[in-house]
Amino acid sequence: MNSQTVEQYMEQLGVQARQASRQAAAAESGAKNTALLEAAAAIEDQAVLLATENKKDLDAGRAKGLDAALIDRLELTAERITGMAEGLRQVAALPDPVGEISGMSYRPSGIQVGHMRVPLGVIGIIYESRPNVTADAAALCLKSGNACILRGGSEALYSNLAVAKCMGLGLQAAGLSETLVQVVNTTDRAAVGKLLTMADYVDVIIPRGGKGLIERVMSDSKIPVIKHLHGVCHVYIDDQADMDKAVAIAVNSKTHRYGVCNAMETLLVAESIAGKVLPVLAEHYTKAGVEMRGCKKTCGILTDINTATAADWDEEYLAPILAIRIVDDIDQAIEHINQHGSQHTDSIVTENYSKSRRFTREVDSSSVMVNASTRFADGFEYGLGAEIGISTDKLHVRGPVGLEGLTSQKYIVLGDGHIRQ
Amino acid sequence: MNSQTVEQYMEQLGVQARQASRQAAAAESGAKNTALLEAAAAIEDQAVLLATENKKDLDAGRAKGLDAALIDRLELTAERITGMAEGLRQVAALPDPVGEISGMSYRPSGIQVGHMRVPLGVIGIIYESRPNVTADAAALCLKSGNACILRGGSEALYSNLAVAKCMGLGLQAAGLSETLVQVVNTTDRAAVGKLLTMADYVDVIIPRGGKGLIERVMSDSKIPVIKHLHGVCHVYIDDQADMDKAVAIAVNSKTHRYGVCNAMETLLVAESIAGKVLPVLAEHYTKAGVEMRGCKKTCGILTDINTATAADWDEEYLAPILAIRIVDDIDQAIEHINQHGSQHTDSIVTENYSKSRRFTREVDSSSVMVNASTRFADGFEYGLGAEIGISTDKLHVRGPVGLEGLTSQKYIVLGDGHIRQ
DSSP states (O other): OTTOOHHHHHHHHHHHHHHHHHHHHHOOHHHHHHHHHHHHHHHHHTHHHHHHHHHHHHHHHHHTTOOHHHHHHHOOOHHHHHHHHHHHHHHHHSOOOTTOEEEEEEOTTSOEEEEEEEEOSEEEEEEOSOTHHHHHHHHHHHHTTOEEEEEOOGGGHHHHHHHHHHHHHHHHHTTOOGGGEEEOOOOOTHHHHHHTTOTTTOSEEEEESOHHHHHHHHHHOSSOBOOOOOOOEEEEEOTTOOHHHHHHHHHHHHHSOSSSTTSEEEEEEEHHHHHHHHHHHHHHHHHHTOEEEEOHHHHHHSTTSEEOOGGGGGOOOOSSEEEEEEESSHHHHHHHHHHHSOSSEEEEEOSOHHHHHHHHHHOOSSEEEEEEOGGGOSTTTTTOSOOSEEEOOSSSOOEEEOTGGGEEEEEEEEEEEEOOO | OTTOOHHHHHHHHHHHHHHHHHHHHHOOHHHHHHHHHHHHHHHHHTHHHHHHHHHHHHHHHHHHTOOHHHHHHHOOOHHHHHHHHHHHHHHHHSOOOTTOEEEEEEOTTSOEEEEEEEEOSEEEEEEOSOTHHHHHHHHHHHHTTOEEEEEOOGGGHHHHHHHHHHHHHHHHHTTOOGGGEEEOOOOOTHHHHHHTTOTTTOSEEEEESOHHHHHHHHHHOSSOBOOOOOOOEEEEEOTTOOHHHHHHHHHHHHHSOSSSTTSEEEEEEEHHHHHHHHHHHHHHHHHHTOEEEEOHHHHHHSTTSEEOOGGGGGOOOOSSEEEEEEESSHHHHHHHHHHHSOSSEEEEEOSOHHHHHHHHHHOOSSEEEEEEOGGGOSTTTTTOSOOSEEEOOSSSOOEEEOTGGGEEEEEEEEEEEEOOO
């Protein structure tokens, strides 16, 4: 960085990214795919370099006393290196969303009007320790015709730069500018502050990480943000639920994985079926080691569990803990979800047609499900091919964000000398 | 407002709007249409009340010394009252976007996944002096299933409250809550500041007005904003343009109306055709009273016009002034537009197939046109039925914003007891 300030350095990245974004937007699918496939090959060819650079980060991390979980996330094992290359190939195989024209129709004036799907421009991604995010995020941005500025965790800097080098080799091989993918090469925290204010050069910020990071970005960013904040997901077991489905879904939604945003955190059960379904579920949860916290009525049925406090209804445990509330009916269930949920993913278990319709219409969450596990809320399960994250925002894109979420639509108007009268 | 502070008052509006938004989202199309038609009838029935309340604003405005243009915008003439009622009826006649399901397909896991179009929730609209915006904006928000909080100009308060009363009568007649449409009943400027930070109660802010207002909202809002900032629109006359079309489009784009965002502000002309087309255009512009400001080359052809300064290329005149630049070719034209334009509306005049394709792909504006006047960039011309404004943002919605721009899409997932393996 020589004598440049961090601000000047970031500004330079911004100018380069904006310029590169024009090339990215106009690049043909074939060139973008070549870049991705060549980058995948480079990642495999450069496995030794990646391991060496990764070791620098690991050694520094251990010296700094990072905990075992963080060191694990930081590590680029042989398997993860192969996984990165495989990920790039998968993105290359996806259809290119850019340039898709839809809805073209003639208007009474004679002009023809429709939409064309276009890249957002420059995407700034701020993430934490996993270096494989560098490859994943760069691939999705490139395929969707965007330039990106990637700011990873400071503890992964050497690894991220090595991954970026491989991406650069891929871009070069395809005749594209390396500045389409830029990793911020400084651990100075001022770089993030500057990135969040460069509205002239950056069109959208995507933070990926813990709540602390997301909240800082939300409060400081002068640029629109696509973010994932909380995952307080619910399953509501209706009085007309099929017992087997209810048990399967409520167990899977909670115990399939605990530390994920689409795991159920609160179970709602209709009062008239609670006495029948809760004891069966409790057996499963106890066996899986899940701590249950119930409302008063729940504790009347499951007499040996703890009572939930008011705070439990808003809690994202990300752990083997489950809040359970008995509700009067679907009205109270919907009210509870809209009040305490995080608009992420909520599911009803019912055989009743009218109640399934009401639930899908009235629950205001990014994924609303009927008779399915909340764990399905995922870009791969939804067929997006890949995901850059899950949005809990309401504007632009809700739920799993794939290539299309990294694009927008402009109007195109075709005429033959038409003027407005 | 009794002893409430402005903050408490706004908070109360927010709580009421959030609650009403649930009703709005679940309301059937029929009920929303009834509300709109009954509100239209109320506006006509209450013409005397509207005129009386409007007179209070007009008298106060005149006493404060508001200029004639502002007084004109403020006035609710009989024609404008009829226009408001007619506008409500037109929105009632539009198809309801809410609940539309698209893209439902089965995934390998057996779940069925698709999108459902849903309201954004609560929309805050901040606007200036025209009281008819109250009816227009309320109608679009209601039809798209949103609750709204409307903050008009302080000089139009009595008029806006009277319009809101008519909207309330319509909502009542349809069995809907009057709190679906709330006009902020205070001229205290702190109300706007509070509105922009109530992220728990307001999902999106739409400012409508001059640049000062937009810039204040952009800088202060803690809530996502859909906005229209500048309209620096271009027409590029290619060397392969049809002369008659070029003249018609360049004249119409500039002179059809001057004070509008989709009027051309800069004309770009390919060098090899400039000597032929510019003298013809200059005659039209001179006759229309348009002041031309040219680049050096332009001034070599049109010898009696002023030279443009660097600032002219970024200027939104909103007046009978036009900047003219001669460019080498389409590359320089696209570069000029992407550098100096406001990503609003830009048009190429050409008979060349390849260049029309390049222009539509590479110009990064909300409306990109071929052989059509920039004046077509309009929700009615595009067939949206109505528009709440034109977005120059890149996320969520670009260009004219109709009902669909006030909605988002959530995922719905249908299963039959499906769990994730």
